[in-house]
Amino acid sequence: MVLFILEQTSSRRSLSVPPLLSRTIFIDSGNTRVSNRPIRHAAVLRRELSARNVSYAALEQVPHVTSYGEIPVVVYHASPCGEKHGNFISASYQALLRRPEWRKRFAKVHSSADRAMPKSDCVWKELDSSMSSDALLMNIFCNPGVTKRRELSLLLGTEMGDLPEFGFKPRVPLTSGHAERTEIDMKLGSVLFEAKLTEADFQSQNAAIVGGYRDLEEVFEVGDLPRRGQMYASYQLLRNVLAAHALGLSFCVLLDARRPDLIEDWYEVLRCIKIAELRNGCRVLTWQELAPCLPSALQEFLNVKYGIVRKIGRTMGI
Numbered sequence: 001m002v003l004f005i006l007e008q009t010s011s012r013r014s015l016s017v018p019p020l021l022s023r024t025i026f027i028d029s030g031n032t033r034v035s036n037r038p039i040r041h042a043a044v045l046r047r048e049l050s051a052r053n054v055s056y057a058a059l060e061q062v063p064h065v066t067s068y069g070e071i072p073v074v075v076y077h078a079s080p081c082g083e084k085h086g087n088f089i090s091a092s093y094q095a096l097l098r099r100p101e102w103r104k105r106f107a108k109v110h111s112s113a114d115r116a117m118p119k120s121d122c123v124w125k126e127l128d129s130s131m132s133s134d135a136l137l138m139n140i141f142c143n144p145g146v147t148k149r150r151e152l153s154l155l156l157g158t159e160m161g162d163l164p165e166f167g168f169k170p171r172v173p174l175t176s177g178h179a180e181r182t183e184i185d186m187k188l189g190s191v192l193f194e195a196k197l198t199e200a201d202f203q204s205q206n207a208a209i210v211g212g213y214r215d216l217e218e219v220f221e222v223g224d225l226p227r228r229g230q231m232y233a234s235y236q237l238l239r240n241v242l243a244a245h246a247l248g249l250s251f252c253v254l255l256d257a258r259r260p261d262l263i264e265d266w267y268e269v270l271r272c273i274k275i276a277e278l279r280n281g282c283r284v285l286t287w288q289e290l291a292p293c294l295p296s297a298l299q300e301f302l303n304v305k306y307g308i309v310r311k312i313g314r315t316m317g318i
Contacts, residue, residue: 041261046071046131046198048258048307053130056305062086074130087128087135089301092142102142105134105166133197136306137185137254138166140290143298147188152293155285157250162189170243173214180213182239192244194236196255196262204228205235213238219245221272226265237269241282250281256308257286 053074057064064086067073076086085093096102108126127135140146141164147153153160168187171179186193196202210232216222219242226233237253244251255262266284273279287308291299302308 041259042198042200043071045256045258046073049130049198050074052305052307057086060086075124075128076130077124077128085128087130087132088139089143089298091144091297092139095142095144096138102138102164102166105138130305131198133195133199134166134185136197136287137193137195139301140287140294140298141166141186141188143295146294146298149293152290155289155293156188156191156252157283158189158191164188168192170247172239172243173246174212175214176212180239182243184240184243187249191250191252192240192247194240194251194253196253196259202234202236202262202265204231204233205238206230207232210235210238213242215242215245219273219275219278221274224272226268234265234269237266241269241273241278244281245275245278250283252282253284254290255284255286257288258307 050071050073054066054072057074057076062076062084063079064074064076067075078085083094083097084090088096096105106125106127109124126132127138129135147158147164148161150160153162165187166185168184169181170184170192172182173179184192185195194202207227207230210216216238220238225238232238240251243249253262253266255266263284270279270282273282287302287306288310291302291308292310294302
Protein backbone atom coordinates (compact mmCIF):
# COMPACT_ATOMS: atom_id res chain seq x y z
CA MET A 1 0.00 0.00 0.00
CA VAL A 2 1.12 3.54 -0.76
CA LEU A 3 0.20 6.54 1.36
CA PHE A 4 0.73 10.14 0.55
CA ILE A 5 0.84 12.79 3.24
CA LEU A 6 0.41 16.50 2.64
CA GLU A 7 2.98 18.26 4.76
CA GLN A 8 2.92 22.02 5.21
CA THR A 9 6.41 23.35 5.79
CA SER A 10 4.97 26.14 7.92
CA SER A 11 2.13 25.69 10.40
CA ARG A 12 1.55 29.40 11.06
CA ARG A 13 0.36 32.03 8.61
CA SER A 14 0.35 35.79 8.94
CA LEU A 15 -1.10 38.56 6.82
CA SER A 16 2.34 39.51 5.52
CA VAL A 17 4.05 36.16 5.04
CA PRO A 18 2.53 33.46 2.83
CA PRO A 19 2.65 29.80 3.79
CA LEU A 20 5.46 27.83 2.26
CA LEU A 21 4.79 25.29 -0.42
CA SER A 22 3.50 21.91 0.63
CA ARG A 23 5.49 18.77 -0.06
CA THR A 24 4.31 15.28 -0.86
CA ILE A 25 5.87 12.48 1.17
CA PHE A 26 5.47 9.07 -0.48
CA ILE A 27 5.70 5.98 1.73
CA ASP A 28 6.17 2.77 -0.23
CA SER A 29 7.29 -0.51 1.37
CA GLY A 30 9.03 1.28 4.19
CA ASN A 31 10.98 3.62 1.91
CA THR A 32 10.25 7.33 2.16
CA ARG A 33 10.95 9.86 -0.55
CA VAL A 34 10.07 13.52 -0.76
CA SER A 35 8.81 15.11 -3.97
CA ASN A 36 8.40 18.83 -4.60
CA ARG A 37 6.25 18.11 -7.65
CA PRO A 38 2.94 19.94 -7.15
CA ILE A 39 -0.11 17.83 -6.43
CA ARG A 40 -3.05 18.32 -8.74
CA HIS A 41 -5.33 19.39 -5.93
CA ALA A 42 -8.09 20.52 -8.29
CA ALA A 43 -8.23 17.13 -10.03
CA VAL A 44 -8.25 15.25 -6.73
CA LEU A 45 -11.14 17.37 -5.47
CA ARG A 46 -13.03 17.00 -8.76
CA ARG A 47 -12.78 13.22 -8.50
CA GLU A 48 -14.13 13.29 -4.96
CA LEU A 49 -17.02 15.59 -5.87
CA SER A 50 -17.81 13.46 -8.91
CA ALA A 51 -18.08 10.30 -6.81
CA ARG A 52 -20.09 12.05 -4.11
CA ASN A 53 -22.58 13.51 -6.56
CA VAL A 54 -23.06 10.29 -8.53
CA SER A 55 -24.02 8.65 -5.23
CA TYR A 56 -26.09 11.63 -4.05
CA ALA A 57 -28.08 11.91 -7.30
CA ALA A 58 -28.90 8.20 -7.28
CA LEU A 59 -29.86 8.21 -3.61
CA GLU A 60 -32.09 11.29 -3.88
CA GLN A 61 -33.43 10.24 -7.31
CA VAL A 62 -33.17 13.77 -8.68
CA PRO A 63 -33.10 14.66 -12.40
CA HIS A 64 -29.53 14.80 -13.67
CA VAL A 65 -27.10 13.77 -16.39
CA THR A 66 -23.41 12.93 -16.31
CA SER A 67 -20.92 14.68 -18.57
CA TYR A 68 -18.39 13.00 -20.83
CA GLY A 69 -14.72 13.00 -19.90
CA GLU A 70 -12.17 11.36 -17.63
CA ILE A 71 -13.79 12.88 -14.53
CA PRO A 72 -17.56 12.86 -15.14
CA VAL A 73 -19.45 15.86 -13.81
CA VAL A 74 -22.97 15.42 -12.48
CA VAL A 75 -25.20 18.16 -13.86
CA TYR A 76 -28.63 18.63 -12.32
CA HIS A 77 -31.80 20.31 -13.51
CA ALA A 78 -35.02 21.38 -11.88
CA SER A 79 -37.72 18.85 -11.06
CA PRO A 80 -40.75 18.67 -13.40
CA CYS A 81 -42.75 20.78 -10.94
CA GLY A 82 -39.97 23.39 -10.95
CA GLU A 83 -39.93 23.66 -7.16
CA LYS A 84 -36.79 21.59 -6.50
CA HIS A 85 -33.31 21.36 -7.99
CA GLY A 86 -30.83 18.57 -7.31
CA ASN A 87 -27.90 20.95 -6.99
CA PHE A 88 -29.52 22.92 -4.18
CA ILE A 89 -30.85 22.25 -0.73
CA SER A 90 -34.59 22.90 -0.89
CA ALA A 91 -34.69 25.89 1.49
CA SER A 92 -31.99 27.75 -0.44
CA TYR A 93 -33.55 26.99 -3.82
CA GLN A 94 -36.97 28.21 -2.72
CA ALA A 95 -35.45 31.43 -1.37
CA LEU A 96 -33.47 31.87 -4.59
CA LEU A 97 -36.62 31.57 -6.71
CA ARG A 98 -38.44 34.18 -4.64
CA ARG A 99 -35.90 36.93 -5.39
CA PRO A 100 -35.67 37.96 -9.07
CA GLU A 101 -32.18 39.42 -8.56
CA TRP A 102 -30.98 36.03 -7.29
CA ARG A 103 -32.96 33.96 -9.80
CA LYS A 104 -31.37 35.75 -12.76
CA ARG A 105 -28.09 34.01 -11.91
CA PHE A 106 -29.63 30.96 -13.60
CA ALA A 107 -29.44 32.83 -16.92
CA LYS A 108 -25.71 32.06 -17.28
CA VAL A 109 -25.36 29.22 -19.79
CA HIS A 110 -22.85 26.42 -19.08
CA SER A 111 -19.83 27.23 -21.25
CA SER A 112 -18.91 23.63 -22.16
CA ALA A 113 -22.39 22.10 -22.35
CA ASP A 114 -22.36 21.59 -26.14
CA ARG A 115 -19.23 19.45 -26.16
CA ALA A 116 -19.36 17.86 -22.70
CA MET A 117 -23.04 17.07 -22.07
CA PRO A 118 -25.38 14.52 -23.64
CA LYS A 119 -27.78 16.09 -26.13
CA SER A 120 -30.87 17.40 -24.42
CA ASP A 121 -33.80 19.71 -24.98
CA CYS A 122 -32.90 21.74 -21.90
CA VAL A 123 -30.28 24.49 -21.86
CA TRP A 124 -27.67 23.64 -19.23
CA LYS A 125 -26.69 26.46 -16.89
CA GLU A 126 -23.55 27.06 -14.83
CA LEU A 127 -25.53 26.68 -11.60
CA ASP A 128 -26.63 23.19 -12.68
CA SER A 129 -23.10 21.81 -12.32
CA SER A 130 -22.06 19.94 -9.18
CA MET A 131 -18.63 21.58 -9.54
CA SER A 132 -20.01 25.14 -9.51
CA SER A 133 -18.55 27.38 -6.81
CA ASP A 134 -21.40 29.84 -7.44
CA ALA A 135 -23.95 27.11 -6.65
CA LEU A 136 -22.10 26.30 -3.44
CA LEU A 137 -22.01 29.99 -2.52
CA MET A 138 -25.75 30.39 -3.14
CA ASN A 139 -26.62 27.18 -1.29
CA ILE A 140 -25.08 28.78 1.78
CA PHE A 141 -26.00 32.44 1.51
CA CYS A 142 -29.52 32.05 0.07
CA ASN A 143 -30.43 29.78 2.97
CA PRO A 144 -33.09 31.59 5.04
CA GLY A 145 -31.72 33.27 8.14
CA VAL A 146 -28.07 32.38 7.50
CA THR A 147 -26.81 35.96 7.35
CA LYS A 148 -28.62 36.70 10.62
CA ARG A 149 -26.44 34.20 12.49
CA ARG A 150 -24.14 36.00 14.87
CA GLU A 151 -21.29 33.47 14.67
CA LEU A 152 -21.21 33.65 10.88
CA SER A 153 -21.36 37.46 10.82
CA LEU A 154 -18.44 37.67 13.24
CA LEU A 155 -16.43 35.24 11.12
CA LEU A 156 -17.13 37.09 7.86
CA GLY A 157 -16.82 40.62 9.26
CA THR A 158 -20.36 41.52 8.15
CA GLU A 159 -23.45 42.86 9.91
CA MET A 160 -26.21 40.49 10.96
CA GLY A 161 -28.97 40.45 8.36
CA ASP A 162 -26.93 41.85 5.45
CA LEU A 163 -28.53 40.86 2.13
CA PRO A 164 -26.25 39.12 -0.40
CA GLU A 165 -25.75 40.68 -3.82
CA PHE A 166 -24.60 37.96 -6.25
CA GLY A 167 -22.72 38.94 -9.38
CA PHE A 168 -21.91 42.37 -7.97
CA LYS A 169 -20.37 44.74 -10.53
CA PRO A 170 -18.09 47.42 -9.08
CA ARG A 171 -16.44 50.13 -11.15
CA VAL A 172 -12.67 49.61 -11.07
CA PRO A 173 -10.88 52.83 -12.21
CA LEU A 174 -8.61 52.66 -15.26
CA THR A 175 -5.75 54.96 -16.29
CA SER A 176 -7.83 55.97 -19.32
CA GLY A 177 -10.35 57.69 -17.06
CA HIS A 178 -12.93 55.00 -17.66
CA ALA A 179 -13.92 52.21 -15.27
CA GLU A 180 -14.13 48.45 -15.70
CA ARG A 181 -17.43 46.82 -14.74
CA THR A 182 -16.00 43.52 -13.61
CA GLU A 183 -18.15 40.91 -11.85
CA ILE A 184 -17.45 39.74 -8.31
CA ASP A 185 -19.19 36.64 -6.97
CA MET A 186 -20.87 38.30 -3.99
CA LYS A 187 -21.09 41.50 -2.01
CA LEU A 188 -22.35 41.09 1.55
CA GLY A 189 -22.54 44.36 3.44
CA SER A 190 -19.08 45.93 3.35
CA VAL A 191 -17.26 42.81 2.12
CA LEU A 192 -16.61 41.54 -1.42
CA PHE A 193 -16.31 37.76 -1.84
CA GLU A 194 -14.61 35.59 -4.46
CA ALA A 195 -15.69 31.92 -4.32
CA LYS A 196 -13.61 28.98 -5.52
CA LEU A 197 -14.08 25.21 -5.53
CA THR A 198 -12.56 23.14 -8.36
CA GLU A 199 -11.28 25.98 -10.55
CA ALA A 200 -7.66 25.47 -11.60
CA ASP A 201 -6.47 28.89 -10.42
CA PHE A 202 -7.36 32.58 -10.20
CA GLN A 203 -6.74 33.10 -13.93
CA SER A 204 -3.95 35.01 -15.66
CA GLN A 205 -4.03 38.26 -17.61
CA ASN A 206 -1.74 40.12 -19.99
CA ALA A 207 0.57 42.56 -18.21
CA ALA A 208 -0.52 45.42 -20.49
CA ILE A 209 -4.14 45.02 -19.41
CA VAL A 210 -3.28 44.77 -15.71
CA GLY A 211 -1.10 47.86 -16.09
CA GLY A 212 -4.20 49.75 -17.20
CA TYR A 213 -5.65 49.80 -13.69
CA ARG A 214 -5.27 53.29 -12.23
CA ASP A 215 -4.46 52.25 -8.66
CA LEU A 216 -2.19 49.30 -9.41
CA GLU A 217 1.06 50.92 -8.23
CA GLU A 218 -0.62 52.64 -5.29
CA VAL A 219 -2.02 49.36 -3.97
CA PHE A 220 0.64 46.77 -4.86
CA GLU A 221 4.39 46.29 -4.86
CA VAL A 222 4.11 45.64 -8.57
CA GLY A 223 7.58 44.16 -8.96
CA ASP A 224 6.75 41.44 -6.44
CA LEU A 225 3.43 40.35 -7.95
CA PRO A 226 3.39 36.77 -9.29
CA ARG A 227 4.02 36.66 -13.05
CA ARG A 228 4.54 34.08 -15.76
CA GLY A 229 6.37 35.83 -18.55
CA GLN A 230 4.12 38.57 -19.93
CA MET A 231 1.16 37.41 -17.84
CA TYR A 232 0.20 38.32 -14.30
CA ALA A 233 -0.93 35.28 -12.30
CA SER A 234 -3.94 35.38 -9.94
CA TYR A 235 -5.55 38.15 -11.97
CA GLN A 236 -8.95 37.80 -10.27
CA LEU A 237 -7.34 38.49 -6.91
CA LEU A 238 -5.55 41.59 -8.18
CA ARG A 239 -8.71 42.95 -9.77
CA ASN A 240 -10.89 42.28 -6.73
CA VAL A 241 -8.42 43.84 -4.28
CA LEU A 242 -8.38 46.92 -6.54
CA ALA A 243 -12.19 46.93 -6.51
CA ALA A 244 -12.24 46.75 -2.71
CA HIS A 245 -9.76 49.64 -2.55
CA ALA A 246 -11.78 51.79 -4.96
CA LEU A 247 -15.01 51.25 -3.00
CA GLY A 248 -13.54 51.38 0.51
CA LEU A 249 -14.62 47.77 1.19
CA SER A 250 -13.00 44.61 2.54
CA PHE A 251 -12.26 41.51 0.45
CA CYS A 252 -12.51 37.83 1.31
CA VAL A 253 -11.66 34.70 -0.68
CA LEU A 254 -13.84 31.66 0.07
CA LEU A 255 -12.27 28.36 -0.96
CA ASP A 256 -11.95 24.73 0.01
CA ALA A 257 -9.47 23.55 2.64
CA ARG A 258 -8.53 20.77 0.21
CA ARG A 259 -7.02 23.42 -2.11
CA PRO A 260 -3.73 24.47 -0.44
CA ASP A 261 -2.53 25.53 -3.89
CA LEU A 262 -5.13 28.32 -4.03
CA ILE A 263 -4.34 29.34 -0.46
CA GLU A 264 -0.69 29.74 -1.42
CA ASP A 265 -1.69 31.80 -4.48
CA TRP A 266 -3.70 34.10 -2.19
CA TYR A 267 -0.81 34.72 0.20
CA GLU A 268 1.49 35.49 -2.73
CA VAL A 269 -0.81 38.39 -3.62
CA LEU A 270 -1.62 39.45 -0.05
CA ARG A 271 2.02 40.07 0.83
CA CYS A 272 2.28 42.52 -2.10
CA ILE A 273 -0.45 44.86 -0.81
CA LYS A 274 1.27 48.08 0.32
CA ILE A 275 -1.62 49.79 2.13
CA ALA A 276 -1.79 48.39 5.67
CA GLU A 277 -5.47 49.14 6.21
CA LEU A 278 -6.42 47.45 2.94
CA ARG A 279 -4.16 44.46 3.65
CA ASN A 280 -5.74 44.02 7.08
CA GLY A 281 -9.17 44.08 5.45
CA CYS A 282 -8.30 41.20 3.10
CA ARG A 283 -8.58 37.60 4.21
CA VAL A 284 -9.15 34.00 3.19
CA LEU A 285 -11.70 31.62 4.71
CA THR A 286 -12.48 28.02 3.88
CA TRP A 287 -15.91 26.50 3.41
CA GLN A 288 -14.94 24.17 6.24
CA GLU A 289 -14.54 27.14 8.59
CA LEU A 290 -18.01 28.39 7.67
CA ALA A 291 -19.69 25.01 8.20
CA PRO A 292 -20.01 25.06 12.04
CA CYS A 293 -21.80 28.43 11.82
CA LEU A 294 -24.56 27.08 9.54
CA PRO A 295 -27.92 25.38 10.26
CA SER A 296 -27.65 21.64 10.93
CA ALA A 297 -29.62 20.65 7.80
CA LEU A 298 -27.32 22.75 5.63
CA GLN A 299 -24.25 21.30 7.34
CA GLU A 300 -25.46 17.79 6.53
CA PHE A 301 -26.13 18.73 2.91
CA LEU A 302 -22.62 20.18 2.52
CA ASN A 303 -21.11 17.11 4.15
CA VAL A 304 -22.88 14.59 1.93
CA LYS A 305 -22.71 16.45 -1.38
CA TYR A 306 -19.39 18.29 -1.08
CA GLY A 307 -17.49 16.56 1.71
CA ILE A 308 -17.34 19.88 3.54
CA VAL A 309 -16.99 19.26 7.24
CA ARG A 310 -15.33 21.14 10.05
CA LYS A 311 -12.14 19.09 9.94
CA ILE A 312 -10.65 17.07 7.10
CA GLY A 313 -8.03 14.35 7.20
CA ARG A 314 -4.55 15.05 5.88
CA THR A 315 -3.58 11.49 5.03
CA MET A 316 -5.15 9.56 2.21
CA GLY A 317 -4.70 5.95 1.19
CA ILE A 318 -4.35 4.99 -2.46
